[in-house]
Amino acid sequence: MVRDKETIAAISTPMGEGAIGIVRISGVYAFDIAGKVFRDPSGQRKRKLRPWGVRYGSIVDCRTGEYIDEVLAVAMPAPYSFTREDIVEFNCHGGTGVLTKVLETVIKCGARLAEPGEFTKRAFLAGRIDLSQAEAVIDVIRAKTDSARRLSLENLKGGLSSKVSMIRESVLGLLAHIEAAIDFPQEDIEVLEIQDMAEQAGEVISGLNSLINLGKSSRIYRDGVSVVLAGKPNVGKSSLFNVLIGKQRAIVTHIPGTTRDIIDDWTTIKGVPVRLVDTAGMRKTEDLVEKLGVEAANRQAEAADLVIVVIDGSCPVDDEDKDTLFRTVDKPGIIAINKCDLGVKVNENNIPPYAGVKKIIQVSARTGEGIDELEKALGELATTEIKDAGDNPVMVNLRQLEALENAMRSMEDALNILNSIKTTDLAAIDIQESLFWLDQITGRSASDDLMDKIFGEFCIGK
Ligand SMILES: Nc1nc2c(ncn2[C@@H]2O[C@H](COP(=O)(O)OP(=O)(O)OP(=O)(O)O)[C@@H](O)[C@H]2O)c(=O)[nH]1
Ligand SMILES: [Mg+2]
Known part of the structure; x- marks a missing residue:
C-alpha cells in the first residue's frame, strides 16, 4: 500500500474560544516543519522538540519571524503515534485567530492542510486500526x-x-x-x-x-429509544412532555387541539438516550391542519419503540381514549392516568382489555406526583430492550x-x-x-x- 508522503496539518480542536486549541502536524517532515516555527518562550532562539515530552516555547512566523503565540509542543516520533508517523502537536491559546495563524505558518513551512479524517485514515492505512475501529x-x-x-x-x-x-x-x-x-x-x-x-x-x-x-x-445505545406521547386532546400530553424533558418546550393551553405538529426532544433515562415525541391529540376532526397533525401522530406512534398513552384521570374513560388504546395495543409502553391531583374518576379495571401489556401509572404533570414512577418504568422498559442484547452488547x-x-x-x-x-x-x-x-x-x-x-x-x- 503506497503511503501518502505529504506531511499534513490541521486544527484538531473545535473552532471557537477555549483555554487551549491544538494544531496537529503528521508526516515525515513533521519535526522539520515544527522546527522552523518553534522557538524558546522569548521567540528569539530556535528550540528543539523533546521526543515523548512536552516543551514550553513559542511559535513564530517562519518567514517574517513575527511572534504568534506562546505554546506547549508535544512530539511523538513514529511509529509510536496515532498515525504511526512523526506527530507534533502545538497546544496554543484556544482562539480562532491564533489557531488559524499557527496553522498558516505551519503550512507555509511545507505542510498540507489535512482532509477530513485524514489523520485517522493514515492510522488505518498504517495498519494501526482497522476500518471498524x-x-x-x-x-x-x-x-x-x-x-x-x-x-x-x-x-x-x-x-x-x-x-x-x-x-x-x-x-x-x-x-x-x-x-x-x-x-x-x-x-x-x-x-x-x-x-x-x-x-x-x-x-x-x-x-x-x-x-x-x-x-x-x-x-x-447509539440511536436511542423513541417514546411517543399519545392520547386524545387536552389530557396533558404536552404538559407531561415538558415535565419529562425538564423544560417548557411544548405549548400548553386548556384548549383541546393545541398541539398540531410533532414536537420532539432528547433526554436520558438510565443512560439510554430517549427521543421523546409530543403529538397532536387523537380525535376525528374536520379541521385540515389538525387532521394532518392527527395523521402524523398515528404514524409516530406506529414507528415508536415505546408509547405513553395519556388519559385524563379526572373523567371516565371514553371512546376516544379507547381508540388510542386500541391503536397502540401491540406497542410496549405505559398508560399514564394524568391529572390525578384532581381526583381519579377513571376505573382502572376497565382499561386492561385495551391495554396490551402496558403498566398503568397515576401521575400529575401539575404536581409532579407519580413522575418518578413513570420515569422508572420507562427506564425499565428501555433497559429491557437493552438486556435483550445480552451481557455483551456490541455496537454495529x-x-x-x-x-x-x-x-x-x-x-x-x-x-x-x-x-x-x-x-x-x-x-x-x-x-x-x-x-x-x-x-x-x-x-x-x-x-x-x-x-x-x-x-x-x-x-x-x-
Ligand atoms: N390539574 C391538572 N391539569 C393538568 C395536568 N396536566 C395538564 N393539565 C392541564 O390540562 C390542559 C391541557 O394540557 P396539555 O398539556 O396542553 O394537553 P395536551 O394533551 O397536550 O392537549 P392537546 O395538545 O390539545 O392534544 C392544560 O390546561 C393543562 O394545564 C395535571 O396533571 N393536572
Ligand atoms: Mg399538546
Missing part, C-alpha cells in the same frame, strides 16, 4: 451518553473486529476444506466431507446471526450490519448448494463472497470510494 473513533466523539461512549470505546479497542475475525477464521477454514476437495476430487470421502462442510457453514451462519441480533438490539452501525447480513446471505446460499446440489466448487464462490463482506467490515476489502465515504464523515483535524 476507525468508525468507532467517530462514535466515541459523537457519543452523547455514558453507555454509547463505553460501547464505542470497546469497538475502538477492537471489540467488533475480534468478533468478526473469529467468524472469518471459520470461513477461511471452511474455504480451505472446500478448496482441498476441489483440488483432490478423487477422494472417496467427499460425501462425508460435504456434510461436515455444511455443518461448518451452519455454524458460521448461526455466529453471524447472533452478531446481527446483538448489533440490532444494541442500536438503541448500519454499514456494518448490512455487510454482516450480506455475509450471512452468501453463506446461506453456500449451505443450500452443499445440501442440495452437493457440489463444492459452486459453494466456494458463495463462501468467497461471504468472506468479501466480512472483510468490508474491517476494511481488508474496502474500496477507495468506501473509505472516502467513511473518512469524509470525520471533522478536519481528526
Whole structure:
C-alpha cells in the first residue's frame, strides 16, 4: 500500500474560544516543519522538540519571524503515534485567530492542510486500526451518553473486529476444506466431507446471526429509544412532555387541539438516550391542519419503540381514549392516568382489555406526583430492550450490519448448494463472497470510494 508522503496539518480542536486549541502536524517532515516555527518562550532562539515530552516555547512566523503565540509542543516520533508517523502537536491559546495563524505558518513551512479524517485514515492505512475501529473513533466523539461512549470505546479497542475475525477464521477454514476437495476430487470421502462442510457453514451462519441480533438490539445505545406521547386532546400530553424533558418546550393551553405538529426532544433515562415525541391529540376532526397533525401522530406512534398513552384521570374513560388504546395495543409502553391531583374518576379495571401489556401509572404533570414512577418504568422498559442484547452488547452501525447480513446471505446460499446440489466448487464462490463482506467490515476489502465515504464523515483535524 503506497503511503501518502505529504506531511499534513490541521486544527484538531473545535473552532471557537477555549483555554487551549491544538494544531496537529503528521508526516515525515513533521519535526522539520515544527522546527522552523518553534522557538524558546522569548521567540528569539530556535528550540528543539523533546521526543515523548512536552516543551514550553513559542511559535513564530517562519518567514517574517513575527511572534504568534506562546505554546506547549508535544512530539511523538513514529511509529509510536496515532498515525504511526512523526506527530507534533502545538497546544496554543484556544482562539480562532491564533489557531488559524499557527496553522498558516505551519503550512507555509511545507505542510498540507489535512482532509477530513485524514489523520485517522493514515492510522488505518498504517495498519494501526482497522476500518471498524476507525468508525468507532467517530462514535466515541459523537457519543452523547455514558453507555454509547463505553460501547464505542470497546469497538475502538477492537471489540467488533475480534468478533468478526473469529467468524472469518471459520470461513477461511471452511474455504480451505472446500478448496482441498476441489483440488483432490478423487477422494472417496467427499460425501462425508460435504456434510461436515455444511455443518461448518451452519455454524458460521448461526455466529453471524447472533452478531446481527446483538448489533440490532444494541442500536438503541447509539440511536436511542423513541417514546411517543399519545392520547386524545387536552389530557396533558404536552404538559407531561415538558415535565419529562425538564423544560417548557411544548405549548400548553386548556384548549383541546393545541398541539398540531410533532414536537420532539432528547433526554436520558438510565443512560439510554430517549427521543421523546409530543403529538397532536387523537380525535376525528374536520379541521385540515389538525387532521394532518392527527395523521402524523398515528404514524409516530406506529414507528415508536415505546408509547405513553395519556388519559385524563379526572373523567371516565371514553371512546376516544379507547381508540388510542386500541391503536397502540401491540406497542410496549405505559398508560399514564394524568391529572390525578384532581381526583381519579377513571376505573382502572376497565382499561386492561385495551391495554396490551402496558403498566398503568397515576401521575400529575401539575404536581409532579407519580413522575418518578413513570420515569422508572420507562427506564425499565428501555433497559429491557437493552438486556435483550445480552451481557455483551456490541455496537454495529448500519454499514456494518448490512455487510454482516450480506455475509450471512452468501453463506446461506453456500449451505443450500452443499445440501442440495452437493457440489463444492459452486459453494466456494458463495463462501468467497461471504468472506468479501466480512472483510468490508474491517476494511481488508474496502474500496477507495468506501473509505472516502467513511473518512469524509470525520471533522478536519481528526
Ligand atoms: N390539574 C391538572 N391539569 C393538568 C395536568 N396536566 C395538564 N393539565 C392541564 O390540562 C390542559 C391541557 O394540557 P396539555 O398539556 O396542553 O394537553 P395536551 O394533551 O397536550 O392537549 P392537546 O395538545 O390539545 O392534544 C392544560 O390546561 C393543562 O394545564 C395535571 O396533571 N393536572
Ligand atoms: Mg399538546
